[in-house]
Amino acid sequence: MAYLFLAIALALSAVLSAAAYFVLITPYDPALLMLATLVGCISLTALILSGVLERQRKTRQQLEQQNEQQNLLLAHKSSALMLLDKYLNIEFINTHHSSLNIIQANNSNNDSLLDIWTANVEEETRLLVRKAVDEKREWRGELRVGDKKKYRYLAATVTPILDDIGELTRVIVCAEDISEHKAIADRLFIREHYNVLTGLPNRQFALRAIQSTINDDNSSSGFILIHIDLDRIRYINDSLGHHVVDKIFVETTERLRRSVSDDQILAHLGADEFLIVLSTENCINEAGILAETILDKCRQPFYVNHHEVTISASLGLCKYPEDGDDSTVLMRRAEAAMFSAKEKGGDRFSFYEEGMSSETERRLEMEKYLRHAIERDEFKLYYQPVINLENNRLRGVEVLLRWQNSALNNPTPDHFIAVAEQSGLIVGIGKWVLEHACQQVMAWTRSGLPALSVAVNISAKQFTDGDIVENVRYALQQSGLPAAQLELEITEGLLINDTPEIRDTFKQLKALGIHLSLDDFGTGYASLSYLKRYPFDSLKIDRSFVSDIDSCGDSVTLTNAIIAMGHSFNMKVIAEGVENLNQRRILREHHCDMVQGFLYSPPIPAEQFVAWAKRYADMQTSQHV
Known part of the structure; x- marks a missing residue:
């Protein structure tokens, strides 16, 4: 221009x-x-x-x-900026920044920033900011701006600006909206430290809280841990489903909350385990009274989906510092005391005693080795002959699992099977046993031995948690073994969970053409109704009835009754644990169908079985048996 x-x-x-x-x-x-x-x-x-x-x-x-x-x-800067005078009145604000929307809304009357903080920020934070400004130093921290209905979190830096002589002239506030990050962090914290189902702190949170209490100088008087494990939850889950179990956990949480005070930690360690940490004011006697209260509350019926469910609990107690000076050690020893209560039948509590934790540690170590036993080829199958008493001929074999682990001194089945069931590893182990047993019997048939039946033990957990029908079908197809030669031995413990699903599984197994045997009859919970309801082909008399049959009249009476009952249901009866000729004679006189025991052979590995079978056949031919 x-x-x-x-x-x-x-x-x-x-x-x-x-x-x-x-x-x-x-x-x-x-x-x-x-x-x-x-x-x-x-x-x-x-x-x-x-x-x-x-x-x-x-x-x-x-x-x-x-x-x-x-x-x-x-x-578009990641941080919002405000310029304040020395009285904290706003002189400049980048009004377009999203983090300051709420500040602008609350600043409609041109209020000072201090007025906004007074209405929205905790007093402790305000005092810290004011103190930093008065002392002419920078303050860094977190601010929550807004009201209860809507607020945001800001990561703020408050920097005083001084003149040439060091006097405060202005204040710069740099703030960044971290609301979304904090919400994510809160969700991650809750997920990491709390049980989603019950809302209680989890094991990691409890361990940190215990260790923090230990590190506190005021904890010299000690505190008490109560480890709670609900009994029979596995059976309820198998029979009624995990939805019922989840509701039992939630109701148990409420019952426990009503039993403890606000200063006591209540945690959900996972599955059916809970933990209570009593404050230093509680003595041993009070802990015992609380333990009895918890047991009583757990005994009260649960009403879930028209089901009345009753459970019990096993409690283990330990005390700091007498039983340990570390959170992990204390947790393990409270758990060891709980296992002691459970082994005594449950529905009780036990205080930790020296030596209890060693058994728990042995179980954990055994579980660790069990997880890799199959891949390390440590399992081996042994076979015990089953003899037909009518003609003394070899009728089949029972498969028995052995674990060759030198680090644990080759644990016996009585020890490692229980650990495998508790850990759930029995499902994979049982599948391995089933497949290899079928393959071995077919290998013997190809080598010239007569067609033998093979009896494989199936645990209750393997039956309910694993796909047993599909596993059996796969083992038969892979090996080529005729279904009629496979017999599954099922313990009476499975039958207490009498559900339509279990009965349907029995029907599917029978449809495959296999045989079903009720193992260790008379030692568990089975009743005559189970024998009528389930399609068993044979009944197995436990060795405890056979061991003194040649010296105890009551054992003879019981054994005779079991044989007669089995025959009345059109079942074959097998007696195990036969060790001498007199026992065999009595069983034959009472029309027992088959026997097995050391009289004929102990369990032997597969490579020795063919030689034994040929020797036994030769003895039969020579009429020496």
Whole structure:
């Protein structure tokens, strides 16, 4: 625009000069000279003025551009900025920043930032900020801005600005919205430290809390841990389903909450395990009273989905510092005391005693080795012959599992089978046994031995948690073993969970053509109704009835009754544990169908079985048996 003014002035000057020279008659006129001089001055002034205006225009344009760029940077900066005077009144705020929407809403009346903080920030935080500003030092922390209905979290830095003599002039607040990050962090913290189902602190939280109490100087008087394990939960889960079990856990949580005070820690360690940490004011006697209260509350029936469910609990107690000075040690020893209560029948509590934890540690170590036993080829199958008493011929074999682990001194089945069932490893182990047993019997058949039946023990957990029907079908297909030669031995413990699902599984197994045997009859919970309800093909008399059959009349009576009962249900009866000829004679006289025991052979590995079978067949031919 300034250059336009200049061009107009120069053009006007040129026109006037030309008119004076060409149009006017007088060659010299002072007025015209003055006019020309004036026009020249005006042109020169216009030239100078236009240059000044142009420079100002460019400067203003640059400032506006810089201001726009700064506003863009401030608006899109990850942090919000506020400039305050020394009284904490707002002088500048990047109003377009999303983190400050709530501040702006609360600042509609141009209130000071301190007024907003007074309404929205905890008093302790406000005092810390005010103190830092008064002391002319920077403060860093977290602010919560907003009301109860809607608020955001800000990570803030408050920096005092000092003049040349060190006096406070202004304050800069830099804040970043961390609401979303904090919400995610809170969810992760809850997920990591709390049980989702019950809302109680989990094992990791409990361990940290216990260790924190130990590190506290005020904990010298000690505290008590109560480890709670609910009994029979596995059976309830197998029979009624995990939805019922989950509701039992929730109800148990409420019952435990009502039993403890606010200063006592209540945690859900996982599955059916809970933990209570009693404060230092509680003595042993009070802990015992609380343990009895908890046992009584767990005995009360649970009403879930029209089911009345009764359970019990096993409690283990230990005391700091007498039983340990570390959270992990204390937790393990409280658990060891709980296992002691459970082994005594449950529905009771036990205090930790020296030596209890060693058994728990042995179980954990055994479970660790069990997890890798199959891949390390440590399992081996042994076979015990089953003899038909009517003709003394070899009728089949029972498969028995042995574990060859030198680090644990080759544990016996009585030890490692229980650990495998408790840990759930029995499902995979049982599948391995089933497949290899079927393959071995077919290998013997191909080598010239007569077709033998093979009896495989199936645990209750393997039956309910594993896909037993599919496992059996796969083992038969893979090995080529006829279904009629496979017999599954099932213990009476499975039958207490008499559900439509279990009965349906029995039907599917029978549809495959296999045989079912009720193992260790008379030692568990079975009743005559089970024998009528389930399609068993054979009944197995436990060795405890056979061991003294040749010296105890009551054992003879019981054994005879079992044989008669089995036959009345059209079942074959097998007696195990036969060790002498007199026992065999009595069983034969009472029409027992089959026997097995050390009289014929102990369990032997597969590579020795063929030789034994041939020797036994030769003895039969020679009529030495």
